[in-house]
Amino acid sequence: MQSGCGRKLAFAEVRCGLLTAQCDSSLTLMALIFQVDDEGHARPKIRCDSCGGVIENHANGVALLGTPNPKPGTVIEPIFHCAGCEEEAKKTSAPRHSMSIDHFMLYVLNNIQLTPNALEEAGRGLKGLR
Numbered sequence: 001m002q003s004g005c006g007r008k009l010a011f012a013e014v015r016c017g018l019l020t021a022q023c024d025s026s027l028t029l030m031a032l033i034f035q036v037d038d039e040g041h042a043r044p045k046i047r048c049d050s051c052g053g054v055i056e057n058h059a060n061g062v063a064l065l066g067t068p069n070p071k072p073g074t075v076i077e078p079i080f081h082c083a084g085c086e087e088e089a090k091k092t093s094a095p096r097h098s099m100s101i102d103h104f105m106l107y108v109l110n111n112i113q114l115t116p117n118a119l120e121e122a123g124r125g126l127k128g129l130r
């Protein structure tokens, strides 16, 4: 009976870790965020999953795919790292598949049928917000 309880507890801890992804750290909840600026506008941004800093320029970060050989149908949640954190991570972790943020975003747009025309139209609508 005791071993059963122990196993149950361990399972609960694993579940917590998987479902909430570092539930004890407020820095690593979600990479895609809205940051409200001084004028109260909600600005969509990408946040570094390691340090929590906002990646202001696509060239200053990468999207990482954690699983090396995923099976078809596997869902991979991307991890975003700012350039500084990626430099640090490279020193300690095995080589991982990464994608520049411009490529990642382009793939996302393609995969949700957001064509260049649709994008241009959206861009015209956005001009009022800038």
Ligand SMILES: [Zn+2]
Pocket (backbone or CB within 6 Å): 048, 049, 050, 051, 052, 053, 081, 082, 083, 084, 085, 086
């Ligand atoms: Zn960082």
